[in-house]
Amino acid sequence: AQTVTQSQPEMSVQEAETVTLSCTYDTSENNYYLFWYKQPPSRQMILVIRQEAYKQQNATENRFSVNFQKAAKSFSLKISDSQLGDTAMYFCAFTPQETSGSRLTFGEGTQLTVNP
């Protein structure tokens, strides 16, 4: 069974600053995908970024980037130039690649507040 851990229940950052959210996971799988989802107050789940475990290059989507350390089973999210609209709950999630249509396993979430 896979587990995903987010050890920071809450974080805050000043507008325009950079913040990093942490995520660790545990799995015996060798091939898998990792995701960060954003959940604003509307509670919609929005995909922010994904990382394939077989790729060594860290994924980047505009102001969002990840630091993927496969050996350490760590997958952190960096948000650059933070904006007020980034205020949300952020969930790290895992799914194995070998089995199609597998469940996403989520972490507990980190509530990020961007202050003006």
Place this chain on the structure above:
Amino acid sequence: EPEVTQTPSHQVTQMGQEVILRCVPISNHLYFYWYRQILGQKVEFLVSFYNNEISEKSEIFDDQFSVERPDGSNFTLKIRSTKLEDSAMYFCASSEVSRGSYEQYFGPGTRLTVT
């Protein structure tokens, strides 16, 4: 851009009643999922569905729950006899699951309140 839709956005029901939550997945997606999020907690997997049958279910998905794809577009979650602890946000998701594409796209959720 195609998106997953869910109805209703909010459902209030009395304990013991049956509810049906509806979802329209993205049209070319093959896998469908239901997740639940109790207020203040993490998102939990309930069930996945492929080729008109359940492909995986969690321990939460007991005999009170059932899923169905009654036609070519809708995907439903039925809770037969609701309990207070079923109060949660229910998310439908779908994925294409072609090679290199494992993202699950979520609908806006249905807030279920059991009184």
